[in-house]
Amino acid sequence: MMFKSTTILAVKKDDQVAIAGDGQVTITGNVIVKHQARKIRRLYQDKVLAGFAGAVADAITLFEKFEQQLDSHQGNLRRAAVELAKEWRTDRFLRRLEALLVVASPDALLIISGTGDVIEPDDGVAAIGSGGSYALAAARSLIRNTDLSPAAIAQEALFVASEICVYTNSNITVEEISS
Numbered sequence: 001m002m003f004k005s006t007t008i009l010a011v012k013k014d015d016q017v018a019i020a021g022d023g024q025v026t027i028t029g030n031v032i033v034k035h036q037a038r039k040i041r042r043l044y045q046d047k048v049l050a051g052f053a054g055a056v057a058d059a060i061t062l063f064e065k066f067e068q069q070l071d072s073h074q075g076n077l078r079r080a081a082v083e084l085a086k087e088w089r090t091d092r093f094l095r096r097l098e099a100l101l102v103v104a105s106p107d108a109l110l111i112i113s114g115t116g117d118v119i120e121p122d123d124g125v126a127a128i129g130s131g132g133s134y135a136l137a138a139a140r141s142l143i144r145n146t147d148l149s150p151a152a153i154a155q156e157a158l159f160v161a162s163e164i165c166v167y168t169n170s171n172i173t174v175e176e177i178s179s
Contacts, residue, residue, distance in 0.1 A: 017105060
């Protein structure tokens with residue numbers, strides 16, 4: 001069975017950050033099996049947001065590992081992300097995990113991959129998953145041309161993606177943190 005779905009979008013503006021995710025899970029290419037999956041978590045005493053694209057069990061494992069790194073680095077998002085990326089790339093078990101993470105706090109917004117990448121976007125907008133490109137384009141336009149909050153931008157951009165991408169639905173969850 002091949003699961004395909006997910007659009008996760010993160011928007012950081014000033015001291016606010018929001019992550020939005022759709023709820024769709026698709027199997028074997030074109031069968032929708034779930035409409036309201038929750039792909040965003042609050043971590044480290046609700047000070048960090050994390051969203052995932054990929055295999056759910058793999059993502060949950062990575063969330064747990066990332067939260068351990070946050071704990072051992074006193075909530076330092078960048079340091080925890082680098083340490084997770086190093087562990088993910090070098091550990092024999094973790095290397096097989098198939099997921100991408102977007103993590104955010106009011107201080108930083110990062111994409112973490114199993115190949116050792118820790119990417120901080122230049123413009124405070126990051127997206128992953130099947131509909132990520134559509135949501136990213138919509139969010140960049142909204143952030144440049146409106147005064148909407150990060151949560152409003154993330155929600156509206158994901159809604160736009162849901163109108164274009166068959167792997168993205170409009171059951172959108174948004175989490176927001178500000179300092």
